[in-house]
Amino acid sequence: MNKKIAAITGLVILALGITGYFFYSKHARIVPVNIISADRKIPIQDVKMFLSGFPMQSASEDPRKFFSKEIINAYTVRFFKFIQTEISYTTREEHLKAVKEYLRSVLDPGKADEIFALYERFLDYEVNLKEKAKSWSNPRNSEELLRYLKAVQDYRREVFGSDVADAMWGAEVKANEYSIRKNEIKTDPNLYGAEKEKKINSLKEDMWGDDASLVEESPLSDPEKFASYQEKQVIYQKDLRELTEDQRVERIKKFRNELFSPEQVTRLEQVDEQIQAEKMREADYFTQEAAIKNDSSMDNDKKAQAIRDLQDRIFEDDAEAFRRRLNIKDSMDMKGRR
Numbered sequence: 001m002n003k004k005i006a007a008i009t010g011l012v013i014l015a016l017g018i019t020g021y022f023f024y025s026k027h028a029r030i031v032p033v034n035i036i037s038a039d040r041k042i043p044i045q046d047v048k049m050f051l052s053g054f055p056m057q058s059a060s061e062d063p064r065k066f067f068s069k070e071i072i073n074a075y076t077v078r079f080f081k082f083i084q085t086e087i088s089y090t091t092r093e094e095h096l097k098a099v100k101e102y103l104r105s106v107l108d109p110g111k112a113d114e115i116f117a118l119y120e121r122f123l124d125y126e127v128n129l130k131e132k133a134k135s136w137s138n139p140r141n142s143e144e145l146l147r148y149l150k151a152v153q154d155y156r157r158e159v160f161g162s163d164v165a166d167a168m169w170g171a172e173v174k175a176n177e178y179s180i181r182k183n184e185i186k187t188d189p190n191l192y193g194a195e196k197e198k199k200i201n202s203l204k205e206d207m208w209g210d211d212a213s214l215v216e217e218s219p220l221s222d223p224e225k226f227a228s229y230q231e232k233q234v235i236y237q238k239d240l241r242e243l244t245e246d247q248r249v250e251r252i253k254k255f256r257n258e259l260f261s262p263e264q265v266t267r268l269e270q271v272d273e274q275i276q277a278e279k280m281r282e283a284d285y286f287t288q289e290a291a292i293k294n295d296s297s298m299d300n301d302k303k304a305q306a307i308r309d310l311q312d313r314i315f316e317d318d319a320e321a322f323r324r325r326l327n328i329k330d331s332m333d334m335k336g337r338r
Helices: 004-010 044-051 076-086 092-105 109-133 143-159 164-187 195-216 220-233 235-240 245-259 264-294 300-337
Strands: none
Touching: 044 164, 044 195, 076 092, 076 109, 076 164, 092 109, 109 143, 143 164, 164 195, 164 220, 195 220, 220 235, 220 245, 235 245, 245 264, 264 300
16 A cells, blocks of 8 residues: 555545644635535535545446546546555656556546546645645634635635536535534534424525435435434434423434334334333442442451442343443543542
């Protein structure tokens, strides 16, 4: 693997998590919705690829299928990253020579030369962005993340031109922008669930217009359903906090019925029962443990043995695991007090 290129990449490229840098003074104003203009018409399917986690290209994939028409699209940067992991870097000249040979071995000569010219600019862009980033600071909130996102895309437009930069990074930027703005709405502690859902729907319409309903389709797989279920609870956390325990249980059940089959709802309820039983078992244990610790008729050795016997009796086959968990907790508590 090309360690030098990988190191450069890790420092300068905006990942899905957006953990890079931000030049605050240049972009101090609030960032309006749509860093990538809605006029660009970024394919909704490309955006969804990034929202779902766009995997790196594998060696088994044929590059020709990504560039059968234009060479500049949502797959271009992904392909360049693949090249950097596959072709070693000793010097810039040697690396580019190897890249050119590789491209001509997997693509038609005309396309190979076009992509090579773009890759050469891409390589310089990464190095220069690394230098620029040295004067940038860590983003601290959603607004600063958005400004960072815009700052990096503006720089790409300076280097490649707006059309090329938006074609290469547009889907990724739109996916990241939507995720940042949506997460800010989801986690707002002052909004009720219905207000949050209304704001999220408005955000989708602002960013995609008539295609808003296509951005996040109904979950189909079990992992997708469970992720939606968890998200629903985050969105409605203010509502849930203000309900009585019985009301909260009913609201959670409603969320489940909206997403899961009756069989899946039953399994989730069984898990709830197991969790509740475990909480009650531990509460019973700690009550009895406290009584032993406060028993003045026993010395410390007898107390330790009585507590161990209590653990064996209450937790049975899980007693050793429970003791390990207590030891880890005690160790962490001691470190925290230092």
